[in-house]
Amino acid sequence: MKRKFSLLITAIMLTTAIFTGCGNSINTNNSSDSEKSSSTAKASAAKTSYPVTFDAFDSEGKTYKQTFNNAPKKVITNNQSSTELLLTLGLKDSLIGTGDLDTPIPETLKANYESVAAIAKKGDAAKEVVVGSGADLVIGRAASFKDDKYGSIPSLNEVGINTYVQLASRMNTNITLDTIIQDVKNVGIIFDVQDKANSLADSMQKSLDDIKAKVPTDNPRKKIMVIVNYGAASFTVYGANASLQKEMLNILNADNVIEKGGSASLENIISTNPDHIIYVTATKNASSDADAVDRILAEPTIQNVTAIKNKSIISVDYTEFMGYGYRTFDCLEKLSSAFYPEVFKNKL
Template identity: 35%
Template sequence: MNKRVLRMTTATFATLFLLTACGQKEPENSETTVSTTEVPKGVNETVYPLEIEVTDPEGKTYTQKFEKVPERIVTNNLSSIEILLELGLKDKIVGITQPDNEVTGEFADDVKDLEVIGDKMTISKETIAGYTPDIVVGREMAFNDESIGSVATLNDLGIQTYIQTASSMTTNPPLTNVIDDVLTLGKIFNVNERAEEYAKELETRYQTVVEKVKAQDGDETLTLLPIVAYDSSKSSFAVFNISGGLQSDLLKQLNVKPAVEGSVADPSLETIINTNPDIILYVTADRNADLDADAIENIKKEPLLKDVNAVKENRIFTTTYDDFMDYGVRIFDTLEMLGDNLYSENK
């Protein structure tokens, strides 16, 4: 059987569309691979069997073989749920894990319709198997036998997997891996046209911000401190780790660097004062709702912080946990928000 290799990276985004139409081979130096039977010229459909590779939390790579379109999906995080919904696959989702926060936005009602089969901290591979999925889709960290099941275990049960490349903990994935995930899921479920349209929308959003930052070339690199759960009575907070993962690339594309490397930091005002960040990004979450309500105002009013650059320059911004720390399209909202605030002509 003749096979071709489709390399799905944003760097070869335009090439992908051309190849889909013309059936030519792509450059051999691309990153993520998807193998499938030769597609006739002009036909934008997946031909099965389809083989893709996924990488587990230990960095091991497994080939997943799809004989046909998967009909039953279990997924373990909001970002994969929303991508699947965007691709029109709601009726195929038979189970989800409980979202971390109340879901907002265009898919809020759709998510409420889906069956919650457990919490991400306590769900088991036995629970997953009980829903007889054809495929489990989601973030890398959960694919182990203490949680939803390892790739090997799920495969032994006849269940294929797709691990979001944007959720990799063994590499530092770029933001464009979110686009790669959209395209690969489109290939798996034979909804290529919609996936390519959506990927093009995301690529345009991404490039718009990147070009805006490039236009300010020469400006000094700003520092950013992401904090959560600011408690004015105790003058305490927590710092998110943005030294790796999608969040690291988000800062890189904005010509911004972390004010604190890693996630270990004294949860007191001393950290804000000593690091003197140019930007404070306050991250809201349902579990901290009481503190979130007044957090920004408390930071601005705190006398000890009056000389901190972010406070003096009024560069204190808010995002949500899902828009910043998940592994999907919502992170483009945070990219655009920060890009507009830092690089707009009227800033």
């Protein structure tokens, strides 16, 4: 049976696992030395020893050291995946503001999410709102740490606000699924909830290892098209230049047939002849998303396309596929079941 992250999340929110281990220096990235976020802590698996220091990276790749003398108490999240992670780790009481939602919040987190103020209803919050909130930490994606959005890293640091930039949100470097796992562990260290964070990270790693072990690699590579906001004659596609999504497909022995994202047409579907189509839903596209898959399947001009003949359109939401959070691993499980039902039949 497919391992549901929602069940694990419920368990994490209700109970605390017990871990033991020797003290180790915390290494906060799995990339090259120049990209590593180092921690000065020596902590057991279950307890953080403050102070701890991590590197924060802006959208241009500049590095800023962030030192935490204790667990943050007034936190603002600037994207959905960081909001979901903190709620999952039982940190609702530390949240004083959240960013905009790209997709509906999971039911398991909905009540807690609705109890926290949304400081950005649409788009990004103003820096002035963040600074005036009394926050001691802003956490989330690199692209939102700008002065015309939530505030740049140095401008927030100047007024005593720390930042944690999700390593998986760094678009100017190579992102992997291991990077998401590292983000979960890092957040566990910062907030001194390592037991819960490590439990979630271990489950993510187990899911990844299971998929890698079972995906057939001796088969021809599958051709995939990723569509978003389908209109009719034209629509938008995501390209293979997005490193995290490229790795997700590579793990599944598959390739995106579109090299660079942008506008596409029915002719693109015909000429590339994808084996499967991934359709990405988002709150902002709710009106077109409602019946998009049915409309694509019914389009008379593309009936000879393999994905259409086999009715293989997999609907995923933006936060799963593009949100670089723990739900990315749910998405990977969903895609593996759709691409290889004969292998992953027990996960359907």
